[in-house]
Amino acid sequence: MxxxxxxxxxxxxxxxxxxxxxxxxxxxxxxxxxxxxxxxxxxxxxxxxxxxxxxxxxxxxxxxxxxxxxxxxxxxxxxxxxxxxxxxxxxVMKAQELDEVVMSVSKWEQQKRDIPNKIISLDARTITFTTPQTSADLLQNSGKVFVQKSQLGGGSPMIRGFATNRLLLSVDGVRMNNAIFRGGNVQNVISIDPYTIKNTEVIFGPGSVIYGSDAIGGVMNFYTNKPMLSENDSLLVSGKANYRFSSANNENTLHADVNLGLNKWASFTSMTYNNFQDLRMGSHGPDSYLRNNYVQTVNGEDELVENRNPKKQVTTGYDQINMMQKFLFKPNSKWDLNLGAYYSETSNYSRYDRLIRPTSDGLGLRSAEWYYGPQKWFMGNAQLLKKGNGKVYDGLKLGMAYQFFEESRINRDFQDEIKNTTKEQVDAYNFNVDFENKKIGDFKLYYGSEYIYNKVRSNGFDLNVNTNEKTNAASRYPDGSSWQSLAGYVNGEYKAKPNFTLMSGLRYSHVWVNAVFDDTFYNFPFEKADLSTGALTGSLGFSWFPRANLQVTLNGSTGFRAPNIDDVGKIFDSEPGSVVVPNPDLEPEYAYNAEIGVQRNINDKIILKGAAYYTYLVDALVRRDFSYNGVFEIMYGGELSNVQAIQNAAKAYVYGFEFGLEAYLSEQWSLSSNLTLTEGVEEEDDGTETAARHAAPTFGDFHIVWKNQRIRTDLFVNYNGEVAYDDLAMSEQEKDYIYAIDENGNPFSPSWYTLNFRSQYDVSRTIKITTNVENFTDQRYRTYSSGIVAPGINVILGLGYYF
The missing domain is CATH 2.60.40.1120 (Carboxypeptidase-like, regulatory domain)
Incomplete structure (x- = not known):
């Protein structure tokens, strides 16, 4: 040739x-x-x-x-x-995709239009545009999830009147909830790096059929980026680098990730570093929110000093690092092997609401120090996926995961020489097998089983800050305690007609709790807790399109939460004027939920959404007065304190309405709005009713968006309604130091609003610039139940390089 x-x-x-x-x-x-x-x-x-x-x-x-x-x-x-x-x-995907695929309800891909549950999906495009500081802020930016913060290093979601250990968190299909998830505010969501999230799906209402214990109020699934294979024989190299700055806390965030892909192998590596300084609050709002003084230790002596800048919340800053490594092996079109390693660690960070607690005479501060030690989370995850050719399935998933959690609490009273530390570590093992069967005509079947084992290690010690003498002290939980669950589930989807889909499911879970109490420091009236409980949960619902532009959904479901180690064995966790003692005699709590949803599409220009729900909780696990060795008050920390314990002592009901609007005025202009109204009541055995602690105030947002192929802008308002004194939960009424004071001298949570603007400019396919101004009227406000005051005017700058 x-x-x-x-x-x-x-x-x-x-x-x-x-x-x-x-x-x-x-x-x-x-x-x-x-x-x-x-x-x-x-x-x-x-x-x-x-x-x-x-x-x-x-x-x-x-x-x-x-x-x-x-x-x-x-x-x-x-x-x-x-x-x-x-x-x-x-x-770029359209804002409203009618054929959107979701995975949260069955762990397999399903058309969102066929699902009777309310689900919201936040994709990587939305996350890039909103530039959240943490994954808690990612949820809050949706306008559909309320988030409480006790400190800057925090974020505890509230969904439909439930929070903390009544909501379930999962990452890439693995539950993060562990045996010491507490009824108080839980901050674990900040361990998830928002820069690595490909998609977040939030289920509203019980999700216990698929996810088991804790999924009473909702489920938050975070799906992280997957390694990408090369389309040809050459090596695929792609990735991004990001920088973020925010003025309200002088934040500096650096992120980088890289993907290496061949035909059958691919790798994804990610790292993010955050540095947050003390947060500055706004200028216009209640003076009671100001940080007028703080404790400073000089030459070993605690002093109450004046804060020269009362809008600066001393001390709230902290650092955090997140790393992730994933591998994908795909030998052919039928098999996928995914391996992942995730790690997150914070520095020490103050629990701000405890640092501002006044003394009983109101002249000083109770705590000289109160902070969390590093919050650490590691997960190793292996998932094997097989598609097709099975006799009884079209898809098979095998999953194994190991997680390690570490947290600690360090506190010292003002001018006290003893600093107390409790430290907890949890080893969590998850094993899952899930099947998908699409061989039965118009009927799809999803089924599987799950085994979970948690081991808790807990210890405590006291340190004399003057002599550095260290002595053993009571641990927070029974050391060596365990929590385990074995469950099986089946979930079916039947398309009776092209416009009518039925879904139903059942799950049985059995839970074992084992804890042995150490009587070295306390004379317990019991030696151990040995619980064995079972729960059957179910769901039934339909999605119906009576017309092509009208969808009606109806769903009934049950959920449950089995007692965990925090419920059964928490040892003397101090609250102002009270102490909490263990209670080994607990049963699961159950929720019964019904909801209806309507969505109307008007000429593909206006989309109206509405939902109403009612949830009834029985045998609710709540903290109530308790008798310890025959007494109702004991001396603790030098203070006569009321004895309390977690008990199956209440019922509760929550109901609410959720509304949404999306209007597409042109190719460039659109409007969107969300409004959530929630009411919650706890009912004692004697019929006494009080407000539910985690029923969020009325909240919502309104957005005006303009965009073209390179620029996107969003002018929006966030707002919260007032919670009057009589509508505060009893536990919240006692926290007058975090609330404003009404005309009668009682604490309440005022209404507030913020005016905000965000924009993103695609300089090229590889460079994106984001510029945000939050709260540019500089309002001073504190979201309901939060210890920390929200940021004042906040300028956020972001730069992204994509290759």
């Missing part, structure tokens, strides 16, 4: 490859099939294949072409521009 023929063949090959254009999702980078490509008069048309590729040879070099897909925004370009971009084009 002559050298001229070889050169001609090479040139033809290069030219042919240059005519092939790959169409990808702008965020996930996954190929998009069935994208229509055409010129102005549609005389030339092409269509992307299964791999998202189309042949551009029919189009002229500078001819204007359009790419159109039902789920993505229309994109205009030329072949010349595409070749300059490496023969790749990235499309």
């Amino acid at each position: 002559s050298k001229y023929l070889i050169i001609a063949l090479l040139l033809f090959s290069c030219f042919g490859n240059a005519q092939k254009i790959t169409v990808l999702d702008g965020d996930s980078k996954e190929q998009i099939s069935n994208v229509a490509v055409f010129n102005k008069d549609k005389s030339k048309i092409a269509l992307t294949d299964f791999d998202g590729v189309f042949n551009a040879s029919v189009f002229g070099y500078k001819e204007r072409i359009t790419l159109k897909h039902v789920g993505y925004q229309e994109f205009n370009t030329t072949k010349q521009q595409l070749q300059r971009q490496g023969n790749k084009v990235y499309l």
Whole structure:
């Protein structure tokens, strides 16, 4: 073969490859099939294949072409521009995708339109635009989840009147809830790095059929980025680097990740570092929120000093690091092996609400120090996926995970020489097997089983800050205690008609709790807790489209929460004027829920959404007065304190309404709004009713969005309603130091609003700039039940480089 023929063949090959254009999702980078490509008069048309590729040879070099897909925004370009971009084009998903796929309800992909539960989905595109500081802020930015904060290093979600250990967190299908998740505010969500999240799905209402214990009020699933394989024989290298600054706490955040992909192997590596300084509150609001003084230790002596800048919340700053490593092995189209390692660690961070507690005479502060030690979380996760060819399944998932949790609490009273520390560590093992069966006509079946084992290690010690003498002290939990669960579930989806889908499921869970109490420091009237409890939960609902533009959903479900080590064995956790003691005689609490939802699409221009729900909780595990060795008050920490314990001592009901609006005024302009109203009541055995602690005030938002292919802007208002003194839970009424004071001298939570603006500018396909101004009227406000005051005016700058 002559050298001229070889050169001609090479040139033809290069030219042919240059005519092939790959169409990808702008965020996930996954190929998009069935994208229509055409010129102005549609005389030339092409269509992307299964791999998202189309042949551009029919189009002229500078001819204007359009790419159109039902789920993505229309994109205009030329072949010349595409070749300059490496023969790749990235499309942006539409704001409202009717055929959206979700995984949270069955652990397998399902059409959202067929599911009777209310689910919201927050994708990577939304997360990039809102630039959340933590994953708690990610949820709060949705406008549909209320978040409480006791300190800057925190964020405790509230959903439909429930929070903490009545909500379930999961990462890549593995539950984060462990045996010491408490009824008080839980901060574990901040361990999840928002820069690594591909998608977050939130289920509203019980999710116990799939997720077991704790999933009473809702489920929050965080799905992180997956490694991407190469489309050809060459090595695929991609990734991003991000920087974020916020003025309210002088935040500096650095993030970087990189993906390396071959045909069958791929790797994804990520790292994020956060540095947060003390948070500054706003200028316009209650003076009682100001930080007028704080405790400073000089030459071993505690002093109450004046805060020269009362809007600065001393001390609230902290650092955090997050790392993630994932590997994907895909030998063929049937098998996937995913391996992941996740690690998160904070520095020490103050519990701010405890640092501002006044003394009984109101002249000083009770605590010289009160902070959490490093919050650590590690997870090793292995998931094997097989598709097709099974006799009784079309999909098989095998999952194994190990998690390690560490947390500690350090506190010392003002001018006290003894600093107390308690430290807890949990080893958590999860084993799952899940099946999908689509072989039964219009009926799909999902079923599986799960085993969970938690081991708790807990110790305590006292340190004399003057002599450095260290002595053993009571631990927070029984050291060596365990919590384990074995469960099986089945969930079915039946498409009775093209416009009517039924879903139903059952799950049985059995839970064992074992704890041995050490009487070294306390004379317990019992030696151990040995609980064995079972729970059957179910759900039944439908999704119905009486017309193509109208959807009605109805769902009934039950949920449960089995007692954990925090409920059974918490040892003398001090609260102002009270102490909490163990109680080994507990049973699970059960929730019964009903909800109805309506969604109306008006000419693809306006989408109206509404939902109403009612949840009834029986045998509720609540903290109530208790008799310890026959007495109701004991001396603790030098103070005569009321004895309390967790008990099955109440019933509760929560009901509410949720509304949503999306209006697409043009290709550039759109409006959106959310409004949530919740009422919750706890009922004692004697019929006495009090407000539920975790029923959030009325809250909502309103957004005006303008965008084109490069710029997106959002002018929006966030607002919260008032919670009057009579509507505060009894436990909240006692915390007058975190609330404003009404005209009668009683604590209450005032209403508030903030005016905000955010924008994102795509300088190029590789560079994005975000500029946000939050609370630019500089309001001073504190969200309901929060210990820390929210940021004042806050300028946020973000820079992202994508390659």
